[in-house]
Amino acid sequence: MCRVVDLQQAVLAKNDGAARALRTELTARGTTVVNLLSSPGSGKTALLERELLLAREQGVAVAALTADLATENDAVRLARSGALVKQVLTDGLCHLEASMLARHLDGWLPEETRLLFVENVGNLVCPASYDLGESLRVVLASVTEGEDKPLKYPTAFGPAHLVVVTKTDIARAVDFDEAAFRANVQRVNPGVEVVLTSARSGDGVGLLLDRARAIGNGAAAHVPVMARPQDDTRGPGPGHAHPHVHDHDHDHDHGPGHTHDEGHVHHHGQPGPTVAQTR
Template identity: 45%
Template sequence: MCVTCGCGSKAEARMMNLQTGAELPLGDNHADDHVHAHAHHHDHRHQHGHAHEHSHAHDHGDGNVHEHRHSHSHDHHHADDELHDHEHHDHHHHGHGGHDHTTSVVDLEARILAKNDQLATRNRGWFEGREILALNIVSSPGAGKTTLLERTIRDLKDELPIFVIEGDQATVNDGERIRAAGAATVQINTGAGCHLEADMIARGLDELKPQVGSMVLIENVGNLVCPALFDLGERAKVIVLSVAEGDDKPLKYPHMFQAADLMIVNKTDLLPYVDFDVDTAIANARKVNPSIQAISLSVRTGDGMAAWYEWLRDHRGEIV
C-alpha cells in the first residue's frame, strides 16, 4: 500500500511497447534504483518476501522468562536506498503500550517523494538535453485526454515527431488508439496504482527512444489527486476539464489545478445540454492558481483546437 496516496502495490505494473509487442514488468522488484514507492502495509512497514519464525526472550521482572514467537517474512532487497522505517533485531524489548507511527509515515512519504523528484530531475535534464517538449496530460476519467491526443497527433504529425507514453490501470485500449493515430506509443499499466511515476517514464523513454526536437505527450492515469504529487520531469502539466464535470472542479481539487500550467475546457459542443459556465470554471481555476492559462475547445468539432496548437508551438519554440 502506498503511504502517499493509499493506492496499491506496483507489483502488477507493466509496460507494453506497442511497436514491437515487447512486454516488460515495472513492479517493485524490477524498478531501476530499487525505488520502493509502494510498500506493502503492515504494522512494522517493511516489505517482505519469504516467511520465517524466530523467538524473543523477555524478562518481565517476575523471575520468569517469557518466550514470544514471531513470524516475519523478509524480502532480500536491502539496498541502501530502499525505504525502511526501522530495522528488526533478533533481540529487542517490546513495551506494553501502543506504537505511534505517525512520524514514520510522514518521513517515509517525504522520502518517497524526494526519490521520485530526484528521478524526475534526471528526466527533465534528459528532455532538455534533447530539446524535447514533454507534457504531462492529466484529468478525471472520461474528460477526453485520449481523444485530444488522437486529434493532435493526426493534425500535427507531419509538422513535428510526436511520441506518447500512455498510462492506465489496465488494458492497452488507449495505447492502440494512439498508435493508430500515428504516434509511437508505449502503454504503461499501473495495476492497482493510480498515477505514473518518474521511474516509469524513464523506462518508457528507453523503449520509445524519442528523437531530438520531438514532443513527448504523457497521458497520466485518470485521477485528479495523486498525479499532482508526482513530478515526472515534464516541462508543463496540462489539465483537461470536461464541461460534463462541473465548473467548481478546480475548487474541489485545488492541488491538481495549482500544479497545472494550462487548463483545457473540453467538450464545449455539449454546453447547450449541461449546467456548466466556462467563465466560472476559469475564474475558479485562477482562484487556486492565478497564473494558469485556459483554452476552451471541442475536440469533436475542432472548435478551439487552433489555440491549443499555437500553445504547443509556442512552448516548443522556447526549447528548440
C-alpha cells in the same frame, strides 16, 4: 506521525530527483514532455488523438505514452494518428512516477522526438503529486464535470501550467457556466491560461500543440503559485502542496505476474502491438 511525515518527504524527494534528471536529459536532446492529467472520461484521449494527427501533418516529431490500469484501448485509438505510441499498464497503480517513465522511454523514444505527450492515469488525486520531468503540465476537465472541479481538486489544478476545457460542443446542453469555471480556476491558480476545446467539432484543436511547441521553442511556462523551484532550464516543475503518500517503494518486486513496467508499443502501419518489457 513523525515517521509518516518523514516517509512522505522521502518518497517525493526520490521522485523529484528522478524527475530533475529526466527533465535535464530530455531538455538537452530537445524533447518537450507534456503531462496530461484529468478525471476518467474527460475526453483527453479524443483530444490527444486530434493533436497528434495535427502534429504529424505539421511535420512535428511527436510520440505519446498512455497509462491505464488495464486494456490497450487508448493506445489503439492514439495509434490511428500515425504517431509512435506506447501503452503502459500499471496493474492497479493510480499514477505514473518519474523513474517509471524513464524506464519506459529508455530504448523506445527516438532521439529526434520533439514532443512527448504523457497521458497519465485518469485520476486527479494521485498523479497530481508526482513530477514526471515534464516541461508542461496540463489539467483537463470536461464541461460535464461541474464548475467547482478546480476547488475540489486544488492539488491538481493549482500546479498546472495550462488548463484545458473539453467537450465544449455540449456546454449549452449541460448548462456549463464558463465564467464560474474560469473564476474557480483563478482562485487556485492565478494567471493560468484556460483554453476551450472540442475534439468532436474541432474547436480549439491545435491550441495544446501550439502551447507545447512554444515551450519547446523556449517560451516561458506559466509559474503557478503552488509550484516549487526546480534546478532545470525550463522553469519550475509542479508543486506538491498536499502530497499523496504511499508506504511502499514502487521499485520493489510484487511477485510473479505483477509488474509496473509492462508496456505495449504501437507503430503506425504495423500488423499489431508488440510487448516491450522495460525494467
